[in-house]
Amino acid sequence: MKIHPLITTTEALAAICARLAKSEFVSVDTEFMRENTYWPELCLVQIANEEEAAAVDPLAPGIDLSPLLDLLVDNEDVLKVFHAGGQDVEIIYNLTGRTPHPIFDTQIAMMALSQSEQIGYSNLVEAWLGLTIDKGARFTDWSRRPLTERQIEYAIGDVTHLSKIFPRILKRLIKTGRGEWLDIEMEKLADPENYRNDPGKVWEKIRPPSRNPAVLGRLRALAAWRESEAMDKNIPRGRIMRDETLADIASHPPREQHDLAKVRGLSSGWKDNDIGRRLMQTLADAKPLTEAEMPPRAPRGAPLGKEGALVADLLKLLLKIRSREIDVAARLLARSDDLEALAAGQRKGLALLETWRFDQFGRDALELVEGKLAFAAVNGKLKMAHIDQIGASGSAAPQNETDQNEAPQDEQDEAPHNEVPRGDEPAA
Template identity: 65%
Template sequence: MKIHKLITKTEDLDALVERLATHEFVAVDTEFMRENTYWPELCLIQIASPDEAAAIDPLADGIDMSSLLDLLVENEDVLKVFHAGGQDLEIFHNLTGKVPFPLFDTQIAGMALGYGEQIGYANLVSAVLGIQLDKGARFTDWSRRPLDKRQIDYAIADVTHLVEMFPKLLDQLVELDRGRWLNEEMERLADPSTFAFEPEDAWKRLRLPGRNPAVLGRLKALAAWREREAREKNLPRGRIVKDDSLGEIANHPPKHQSDLVKIRGLSKGWRDNDIGARLMEAVQHAEPLSPDEMPPKKPRRPGLTKDAALVSDLLKLLLKIRSKEANVAARLIARASDLELLAAGVREDLDILKGWRYEEFGRDALDLVEGRLAFATENGKLKMSRIGDE
């Protein structure tokens, strides 16, 4: 494989993209910084085909990234391969308003093939390729220039190994007839709504302080205000106001701006500065949530009753058995919360009762809960039998 060290010129990037576009797939990775910003700062893009690999410097003076972005989000003839690509996809969505598609995530593939729960890149490379990676440059400052040889070599190595792993994982998925499992997961991962939301919806991502419509209305207004402030200033949300402080203000709204100094996490300057005035405006104009906006009541958790807790434990045992038999990560099939809801009597909108999850686990889980499946021991070994079977 030919290795290009670092591309900093538009003409070199355009030529690379033209060659990459002739392949069925490319492997993609990014390096970014976001500790001190709202928007992740893209510092490096690594991309590879079976023939060549390169690192591209998006911070290079005058470089035009249009051809590369078109390849990633517009060209649906080329499959894009990532590992744990959620944050990478968010970056490209921020740049283009779209998500790379079609795509393949090797972490999800690894879970479907029994390599472990949310397996890390280094561990998957070791398991599939037998290569031990040097992760020494992992926590480097990718925004600093110039990048040294070790940083660039480390970054490019990620996509060269990704190119090697992908065909092997794909062959295993085809052999086990699990390709459609990945199709469902990839469609969910590529949903643009995962990465784009309006400030007015920011409150839905917070821990809700009860179900009082007036309190939730204030929380909605405050979360939207904070979201706009963070975006405008390009600062992390928590650097504007922390979640706990938003909840405190929503529950106990200050009457005057001078009262803001009583809120833990807010400095004395908030009593008379502009940002404090905008916060107070959000509080004062907040409207109670309408009945249509109120979040649905959560079903009573089965842990509240002894019987439901026992049913949940049996479901966890069944999941452990089924995931071991199928050699697939249990987390990919079901989460503990899904099992608790099923044990509590919920039957609607559960992923384990849909698609391949129902076939692999949900059908048996439902039979167990509704008394059509039982555990027994035979010759010291645990087995399951259907009620009514001989």
């Protein structure tokens, strides 16, 4: 693979993007800083196909990223491959108001090929290529110039390795027939709504101090105000005010601005400065939530109750068994809130009762809830069995006799070098 020098001009960027636009796929990664800013600061973009790779310096004087952004968001003929690409996609959305499409995420794909929920990039490379990545440059200051050769080499390695791994993962998905399982997951990753910033909805992510409509109205107003302040100043929202302080003010609003000096988490200067005045005006303008705006008491369905909670526990056990049997990450099959909703009697709007998830897990989950399925110990292992299969001895013929963890012989060349890690190492 040809590795280009660091790209610092629009002309060099346009040239490589023109060639990459003829590829079936490109692997993409970014390096950014966001510790001291509201908006992530893009410091480097790495891109590659199976033949060439380069790192692009978005901070180079006079460089225009349009050729790269056009390739990522306008070219529907080229698949964009990421690993744990949520933050990378967010950066591209912030620059263009659009997301890359079509898209493929190898971390999500590995959930369909192993029980790993969040395989980290270094583990992915070690498993599929047998290589150990030097993580020394991972936490360097990517905004400082000039970049060192070590930094650039580390960064480009992220996409060169990915360009080798992706075709192997794709081939394995095709052989196992699980590629279509991921279509919905990839579309979710590319959905612009995931990255659109709405200050009016930020309060929904904060633990509410109570269900009082007036308190929640102040919480909503304060959260939106804090978000606007942070965006205007381009600093993390926590630098304006922490969630705990915001919730406390919503519950116990100060009567006068000078009372802000008594609020834990605020400096005494708020008692007479401009930001304190803006906060007090926000409180004065806040309106209680209407009945229609009130958040639901439970995420879904009816309250579980004691018996429902036990059924939910059985469903979670069933999920672990099925995940192990077919070697798929449990979270890809079903989420905990879906299992609890099913145990509470909900049948509509649950992903586990639709498409491939129903075939692989949902049908059994439904039969368990309806009393048609039971657990049985067979040769020391927990198996699922239909009630009519259980004989007087209490033994049962298991539903799944084959060990689907073993890849067919013709897949061995495409399988990872080592067993895929089961840990939850943070994504690189």
